[in-house]
Amino acid sequence: MLKTFTFAILHFSVAFGITYLLTGSIGISSTVALVEPMVNTVAFYFHEKAWKHYENRHTDKPQEKAVPHCA
Template sequence: MARIVHAHLPTLKKTASYYVMHIVVAAAVAYAVTGNLWMAFTLSLLEPTVQAVAFFFHEKAWERRAVVA
């Protein structure tokens, strides 16, 4: 596991910073729409978590594409 983390550290750091930013934006939007703080926090954690995982694999696909091109 440590080898995988080390090999992908720049992408993992970028993913983590994107995740935090996304949670803040999602919480603000969810609160503006629902007016419910609990719902806003729930939505802001669920959706960005799924997006962060998708983002990591998206970045890896683009890196592979760059190598082939």
């Protein structure tokens, strides 16, 4: 959990710092630093979903052979 928290702080700091360098505005930088991780989280969810779909279609799955049922 500590790793996740420190990564979140790093992510916020980078987003804030870059936006501040580009705009010089603390307000805009704060907004971008808060909104960007939320949008990125949603984008990541759909990326994972699409990637899983891709993997399922392109995985070499061995064909299951039918085993005769002995009664």
